[in-house]
Amino acid sequence: MLDLWDERRAARGDAAKRPMRPAIDVDLPFPDAAPSSDLDALCERAEAAADDPAFFTPAPIAAEEVWWQDGWISIPSPLPSDVETNNTVHASVVEGEGRGHALIVFHHWNARERSSRLARYFAGxxxxxxxxxxxxxxxxxxxxxxxxxxxxSANLGRTLRSMRQAVLDGRALVGILRDVGFERVSVLGMSLGSWVAGLVAAHDERVGCAGLFLSAGSLADMVWTGRATRHVRASLDGVVELAQLRRAWAPLDLTRHAPKLARCGLTLQFVLARRDTVVLPNLSEQLVGAVRQAGEDPRVRWLDCGHYSLSLPPYILGAGRSMAAALATA
Known part of the structure; x- marks a missing residue:
């Protein structure tokens, strides 16, 4: 019954997901490059960027550009796009106790609203x-x-650019929270948001705890095998091979950043689903194994549910308790 519930939940989003013509667009993630549809050129630039700390380092946000009022923070994105509505970062704030600990939450793909229950739980x-x-x-x-x-999507350059923007936005927010006096800043990411949270934690030593829910290492492999991204795989089939996709999205592969996730001072909490058809369990196991091989034994909680049914009790309660325990030790 649980698997059927997950499948019905997944099917609800299928109507809006349509195959598209694949695109490379090297100049989107690398503005200094000439406009090009050369896949090899994108792969070469992406693999170099994966080892370049500057790729995920944002320019500072000036204090006068930060708007914080009535439970909201707004800042200009460090990496503006061609869509005006996307160029301002908005974050809701539910206050805890003083300036002791702040948790930045990165939601799942296609989220339409923030979670008031999650906010109340951790603020409590x-x-x-x-x-x-x-x-x-x-x-x-x-x-x-x-x-x-x-x-x-099947636009490889735009995906890389947008995910980079997400990481830069997150790191800018980490800096703002530290600047206003928070002693500790942690991150929590769910599904696609876990890739963003993981990259923020890997590249920003100011982050003391990272919760990665429904996560894995290779975004390319997740897209290639996952239930929610069949339309992306269908768009790429016969045009882009998995090995090429891995290279094109190399900076987004958390296994490549496992040594940084294993750094001293970072508490790492995984919450994973044994019946997940979106992020397959073997892909999650590969990321956990990479972190262990890098010298750190992360906290891992496996739940006997699927990707979407993690949101149901008792699974969501177990996930919340695991993250709360990790935050307490950070």
């Missing part, structure tokens, strides 16, 4: 909860868009 434990809108979601949505194709 004294943690200030900051729920960011990732690129092209919620207030940042492209006008008229049914599905958030701008952040994950």
């Amino acid at each position: 434990k004294g943690v200030t909860v900051v729920q960011i809108a990732m690129p092209f979601h919620m207030e940042r949505r492209r006008p008229g868009a049914e599905n958030v194709d701008d952040i994950l």
Whole structure:
């Protein structure tokens, strides 16, 4: 019955997901490159960027550009796009106790609203909860868009650029929270948001705890095998091979950043689903194994549910308790 519930939940989003013509667009993630549809050129630039810390390092946000009022933070995105509504980062804030600990939450793909229950749960434990809108979601949505194709699609360059924007937005928010006096800043990401949270934690030593829910290492492999991304795979079939997709999205592969996720001072909490058809369990196991091989034994909670049914009790309660325990030790 649980598997059937997950499948019905997944099917609800299928109507807005349509195959599209694959595109490379090297100049989107690498503006200094000439406009090109050369896949090899994108792969070469992406593999170099995966080892370049500057790729995920944002320019500073000036204090006068930060708007914080009535439970909201707004800042200009460090990496503006061609969609005006997407160029301002919006985050809701539910205050905990003082300036002790802040938790930045990165939602799942195609999220349409923030979770008030999540905010109340962690705020009740004294943690200030900051729920960011990732690129092209919620207030940042492209006008008229049914599905958030701008952040994950068969346009390889746009996906890489949008995910980079998400990481830069997140790191800018980490800096703002530290600047106003928060002693500790942690991150929590769910599904696609876990890739963003993982990359923020890997590249920003100011992050003390990272919760990665429904996560894996290779975004390319997740797209290639996952239930929610069949339309992307269908678009790429016969045009782009999996090995090429891995190279094109190399900076987004958390296994490549496993040594940084294993750094001293970072508490890492995984919450994973044994019956997940979106992020297959073997892909999650590969990321956990890579972190262990890098020298750290992360906290791992496996739940006997699917990708979408993680949101149901008792699974969501177990996930919340695991993250709360990790935050307490960070």
